[in-house]
Structures are given as C-alpha cells and as structure tokens.
Amino acid sequence: MATTTKASPKFNVTPEQQANLPHFFYQQLTCKPKPVTGANLKGKTAIVTGSNTGIGLETARQLLDLGVSNLILAVRNEAKGAAAAANLTKGLRDANKQATSGTSTIEVWNLDLSVYNSILAFCARAEKKLSTLDIAVLNAGIGPAARCFNPHTGHDEVIQVNYLSTALLAILLLPVIQSKRQHQSGPSRMTIVNSEVTGWTNFTEVTGKSQNKPGTPPVSILAALDANDKDGEPVDMVDRMFVSKLLGQFFLSEIAKVVDRSLAIINATSPSWVLETEFNRDRQGSSVLFTIGKFVLSKVVANTAAVGARMVTDAAVNHGEETHGEMLSFQQLVP
Template sequence: MSLWDRINSRLTFQSGIGFMYRQLFMHPPPIAAEVTLEGQTAIITGSNTGLGFEAGRQLLQLDLSRLILAVRSQTKGDVAAEALRKEFLRAEIEVWILDMEDPESVAAFARRCQTLGRIDIVVLNAGVQNKDYAVSPKTGNEQTFQVNYLSTIMLAVLLLPILRAKSGSAGRPARLTIVTSTTAYFAHFDNQRPILPQFDEKYDVTKCYPVLMYSKRGDDLEKKILSETRQMLESMNVSHTQMHGF
C-alpha cells in the first residue's frame, strides 16, 4: 500500500472529515429495476428499529415474501412487525425472539432456523453502543464485546451450514451480511497479550490504523484473534464441526 493510499485510508475512515465524506459522497449503487425477492425469506437481527427495521422495509419493497424480525423484545418486535404489515399486505412478517447477550438464546435461535424451508438472506445487524462500561450478567463479558462480536460470530458460525442446506435458489447461495461500524477503527490493544480478554477491560480507547491489517503484524493479529475466538466459542458449546471453515 502506497503512502498516499495510507493517507487516503486514514482521511476517509478515521476523521471527522472522513465521516462527512462518506455521508456525502459514498453511496451504494442503484438496484436494477428487474431485481425481485419474490418467494425469498430473509432474517434480520435487531430489526425493530433503526437500520435493521429500514433494511427489512427495503427488502419488502423488492417483493420479499417472508421476513423474520429477530429481536429481544416481543412487544417491540410486534410493534415493528405490525407497522410493516400495514405497508406490505402480501408479505409474511414474523417476530422471533433472540437475546444476543445469552449464548443459549443464540443457539436456540439457530436451531429454530433449521425448521425453515428456505433462507435466502441473513443480516446480522443487532448491536449495542454503551457510553459506560457494562457487563453482560449471563456471560460476565463486557456487553458490547458480547453482543457486537462474540454472539454475532457465534450466530454466523451456527447459521452458515444451515444457509448452505436451505438456500432457496439452485445455483444461487444464500447471503449473510454482518453490519459493522466506523468505531471498529478506534480500538486499541496490546498485541503481545491475548487480544479478546482486553475487550473486557476498562480503559480509554485510542485510534489505531486500519492499514495495520495489510501488514505482517496485521496477519499475525488476525490469526491470533481467530484462534482466541475459536476457544471462546468452544466454551459456549459450539463444536469443532460447527466451526469447520471458520
């Protein structure tokens, strides 16, 4: 990566100017007019509000046939589902309970997905952003780390073989998307120590450079994180077979 590429990366992703640039000039390409999701099933986590709700709405605008709102609150999920049902009368819209702080709930949700006849789209959008340090009582991990990373990776790992088995269209694989945030660029850790336990610690974060991931040190860091993640998933009863390919 050239010096200019590094400077451009930092300006684009790690500064206030970069934030404004992304808002004003970075847009997804338009969807072709002939695209239709008729007959397809989508699952979106954290979908009773915000980006998750809007993602569901836009999929339904493309004639999605079945939408599963995976949320922690039945009441809030029902309110969101009813709003979408009024707008999209022909779609089947369901609310499934998923508590991303609870590994047992994540595993139960994945097992329930096995009952579906087909799955075409999964958007793992659920996440939290806390101002203050908070611990998930069911795991003892820092809440943001548990929800945004560990449970999200766990759910992705558990869903991948299900998606392979239940892809609805011949020759067209199911799609799994994980929503992330620019705040990922503002992490700081000591790569001489185990990485994941550091997310449970209280400290002020400082900026690190995402271009790190293009370096030898970044390769080593990625391997270390993957190894530690596998160990943590094992402690959450995810088997070696389920983690095959991860």
C-alpha cells in the first residue's frame, strides 16, 4: 500500500502533492503572484544570467524598479544583451523614473554556460570589477527539442548548461561574495531558477533497465545521461530537461550544507509556466500541435514573463535565511 507523508510544519503541501500535476495546474490557475514592492536596493549590485529576454529580462527590470544601483546582464550574445540594456534604460525613462535611472548602472557581460573558460573569465571579472555582490540570479537555461552534446566536454548539452555549468557558476561566485563581504551589511542572495518539474521525471537513467542488467557493471548517473540512448529508445528531451532541474535541486540541498547562511542565502524558485520566453526557443514551430498548444495554454494557463519574474524577484529579495537550501513555488516554501 502506498504511503503518504504529512506536510512539514514549514510547508503547506506534502512532497506527493507538490509532485502532483493536477496540483500544479490548480496553483497555476488560482495563484496570482504578488509584485515585489517596498524593497530598497539602492547601493546594491545584482547579476542576472540569461537576462536578454524572457524571465531574466523581466527580473532585471524589476530589480531596477526597486532601485538596484549596479545591474550586470550576464548573456551569451552581447549584441542581444546591449539591446536588452537599451530596452531597460528606455523603460526607466518612459516610466518617469529619472531618479532611479540616473543612479542605476547597467552593464552587459559575456557568459556562455556551454564553455567552462567563459564561466571562469566571468567570475574573475566579477572579482576584479565589483565592490559588492549582493544578488545573483542564476536564470539561464535551455530546453532544446533535439539532443546535442557539448563540443568541449562531451556531456549532454541540457545537463551541461542547466546543471553542471550552473552549479560551477554558483560555486565560483562564492569566493567573490566572500571577498566583498566586508562592504555589505548582510548576506548576499543567490537564487537559482528551477521548476516544479523536478517531481515529474521518472529518472530512468537511475531506475531503467540499463542500470539493472545482470552482469553489467554500474555506471555513474552522468555517464548514463551521456549515453547515446536509453535501453535502445531515443532520449525524451522533455524528461531530460526535468532531470536537469532535479539534479539542480540536489545541488542546492548539498551546497546549502557547506555555505553559511550568514555569507549567502542560497535558494531556488520557479517562475512556473511561462511561454513568453526563449527557454523553449528550439521548439518554436517544431509541430502544428506545439503551435496550437502554445496558443491555447498562453491564453488559459501560462504566466507572462513579467508575472513569472515576480516569483524570481520575490525569492531573491523578500525572503530570509529560512529559505537557505529551500525551493519556493508560487512565493511559498515547498518540499
């Protein structure tokens, strides 16, 4: 008989409920994320990765609205980053926020999560150039329709970008935060953009037949994810994205154990279902079904990028040490 755990006192749902698809759709349809107001980010520095479009761009915009003094747009394509910076600057002026725009600096820095050297260079630049690092939003990610492998590491590209490189970036930013700590009044905030889909994968690389064949030596999870197929079947790229997010959640739990919350509060959050984004850009026009589904869902279920970004900004600004190592969904702690 299946057992169901009770909700922890700090959560409103059980793990089983959180992983339940109907529960997610109920939340998506009924929860209205609140805009972040009242926070004053004057004098603070923030980094937002994947910030030239979609959720990252809107998160950057919301941080500017809160008065952040120094905003770093970390992007793979600097030309698109420059266009995003111009868009943000114009938005401030159009909203008659000259006082804010006059004290906010927007910079565009190159960051390609497919290349380890790019991550190293980015963190070295942060160490050299920044006086503080108050907020880091690790938002960049991919959800391609077709499978590919990273040309530099040989790893599955979804796992490379969404998990391995994001984890490396988080780890390498910690010494930067440590070295700037004396100039800050409180702990830095690091928010990793994740998803409710962590509870939706079967993770067949661990549970599948290939791991249980008699006489077959066990393989690492990473090796299983890099294999050319799973039990002779093509890789399900939707599930592969789910797995990449689940691994990110494992990473969050572990890094929070070794990073003191007085240095940095590290949490994760989900923007929930947002179709107004380039995360699934490789799926655009991939099928008539996708096009029809996108139209219907965008009208009925999905958030706009601005609404989804409210949940990211909320996680980075509104919450304290109780969220260290924890996940937020619809602005609430969840298991």
